[in-house]
Amino acid sequence: MTMTPLVLGPMLRYVDEISASIWVETRDEASVAVNAGNRSWTARTFAVHGHHYALVSVDGLQPGTITPYTVSIDGSEVWPAADAVYPASVITTSTPGASMRLSFGSCRTSVPHDEKSTRTHGVDALRAYALQMAAGAEGLSWPDLLLFLGDQVYADLTSEAMQEFIRARRDIREPPGEELADFEEYAHLYNLAWSDEANRWLLSTVPVAMIFDDHDVRDDWNASLSWKQRMEATSWWHGRIVAGLASYWVYQHLGNLSPEARARDEVWQAIAAHDGDGELDLSSLLDGFAERCDREPTSYRWSYCRDFGDDRLIVLDSRAARELDPRRRALVDEQETAWFDERMQGGFRHLVVATSLPFLLPTGLHHLEAWNEAISEGAWGRPAARVGERLRQAFDLEHWAAFQRSFRSVAAITTDVADGKRGAAPQTVTFLSGDVHYSYVSEVERTSGSRIIQAVCSPIRNPLPILLRSFSAVLSYGVSTRLSALLSRSAGVAPPPFRWSGVTGPWFDNCLATLADTPEGLRLSWASGVVDGGDPLHPTFTERAAITVAPRISGSEGPSKAGPPAPLFS
Known part of the structure; x- marks a missing residue:
């Protein structure tokens, strides 16, 4: 059997009205061409630690068009494969003024889709979505964007296939053991995550944007100074963080960038400036860049902002x-907060803020994390601080609520926008998040201005065990809310600047969510893969929950409430 020169991709990344970016990994140094209609666009590969990548910039397209494309390597067509069973990959450019529609989720493990893995990890919601889209299922509409909100790969909780690869190259009994050690292992992990045929086709035809969360590097990444110091004292952390950030730039971040942002990016500038005959080896430059990003976080920005007609995504x-x-x-440090502040403006119909960690946790958990931060930083003295730090790292108490300075700063910015102090108030200011391994919707209790919504979709494929589901529910809701609020106040934490409550949820299924700007309001829906007839390789894609956040009626009284949720299907 002849080995294809295409390792991963093509992956459709940044797309606007007239251009698109298509990312690939190749087996060897090569010239990569994207062919559409009577035109062709090419790029040379660049190398990182023996792997080869290209980002092909496709330009001169027409707005609102759908263009089938193929990919060639050194003149030979490699995509679609000769035996392809999926529809042609296409580039769909943005339509000026069109309303935003995006699908989102987080936390997806890279395990097979057979019966055994389906029992332990559930159905991959992304793959179920891909199969339904490929089949042209009735009622499914293409999103403008697939947005992955963290934990695209798990560098610390590896699968059997990943561990087999690790054992073949080093002693897995030595640190970091079953966790990833270097770029080579990250490259293999991304291959496991993105090589399934159905998902690969989906990612070739729907634009994709991404942001990392902790497991892309390691659980509790940057939870506290104590956590960071403990990691830096190990023999392997430096290699992990360098490999994690370097591979993230190659596999995830590069494709997030618009052509203008790429032109300003220091690593891309080295690629664009290379005019030698041979392939550019980016290994040393990228490793140095990643090391500096960890050492000096303010030296580089991973956040980004995009506008879709009258909607803005941050x-x-x-x-x-x-x-x-x-x-x-x-x-988020002062520089990042200032960047965010500048982009939080009115005048949009919907202002959407995507952050891997929920800004509005269930209130019981919010108060618990605020209390934990206070005692960990010394509110009850040094002995309690040591206990608090152990609790913080053991139970992942490091969301926005556990960084009260940032929580209150973002809350103030959000309230200004919602009150119309930064231009016309949007219909909604909506936070999209993942991480917590259950999905829900919450809303801030307000009587005027924009509706402030938190929508969470987690996981795509990595469900909580039943016992942990009960534990999460107990911590988050009911009597624990009052108890954790008392704890928080006893540690000197001021009450939150506003109140919020749950609208629907939680539910714990593997899900992929969709947000759509509709005439009736902002529609949010969650869908899951369901195995019918005992065939785990061909799941259906079934709506799990849906809710429409209608615009506030001028002059209405009382806290706003979203429209009634659709029935929650089992």
């Missing part, structure tokens, strides 16, 4: 941009 880094010095502790 994707905010909530991991690498942290300030961990206890005196200035913040989930």
Whole structure:
């Protein structure tokens, strides 16, 4: 059997009205061409630690058009494969003024789709979606964007296939053991995550944007200064963080960038400036860049912002941009907060903020994390601080609520926008998040201005065990809300600047969510893969929940409530 020169991709990344970016990984140094109609666009590969990549910039397209494309490597067509069973891959350019529609989710493990893995990890919601889209299922509409909100890969909780690869190249009994050690292992992990044929086809024909969360690097990444110091004392952390950020730039971040943003990117500038005959080896430059990004977080920005007609999407880094010095502790540092502040403006119909960690946790958990931060930073003295730090790392108490300075800053910015102090108030200011392994919708209790919504979709494929589901529910709701609020106040934490409550949820299924700007309001829906007839390789895609957040009626009284949720299907 002849080995294809195409390792991964093509993956459709940034797309606007007239251009598109298509990413590939190839087996060897090569010239990569994207062919559409009577035109062709080419790029040379660049190398990183023995792997070869290209990003092909496709330009001169017409707005609102659908263009089938193929991919060639060194003159030979490699995509679609000769035995392809999926529809042609296409580039769909944006239509000026069109309303936004995007699908989103987080937390997806890279395990097979057979019966055994389906029992342990459930149905891959992304793959179920891909199969339904490929089949042209009635009622499914193409999104403008697939937005992955973290944990695209798990560098610390590896599958059997990943561990087999690790064992073949080093002693897995030595640190970091079953966790990833270097770029080579990250490259293999991304291959496991993105090589399934159905998902590969979907990612070739729907634009994709991404942001990292902790497991892309390691659980609790940058939870606290104590956590960081403990990692830096190991023999393997430096290699992990360098490989994690370098591979993230190649596999995820590069494709997030618009042509204009790429032109300003320091790593891309080295690629664009290369005019030698041979392939550019980016290994040393990229490793140095990644090392500096970890050492000096303010030296680079992973966040980005895009407008879709009258809607704005802000994707905010909530991991690498942290300030961990206890005196200035913040989930997003001053520079990142200022960048976010500048982009939080009125005049849009919907202002959507995507951040991997939920901004509005269930209130019981919010108060618990605020209390934990206070005692970990010394509110109850040093002995309690040591206990608090152990609890923080053991139970992942490091969301926005555990960084009160940042929570209150973003809350104030959001309220200004919602009150119309930064231009005409949007219909909604909506936070999209993942991470917590259950899905829900919450809303801030307001009587005027924009509706402030938190929508969570997690996981795409990595369900919580039954016992942990009960534990999460107990911590988040009911009597624990009042108890954790008392704890928080006893540690000197001020009450939140506003109140919020759950609208629907939680549910714990593997899901992929969709947000759509409709005439009736902002529609949010969640769907899951369901195995029918005992065939785990061909699941159906079934709506799990849906809700429409209608515009506020002028002069209405009382806290706004979303429209009645659709029935929750089992």
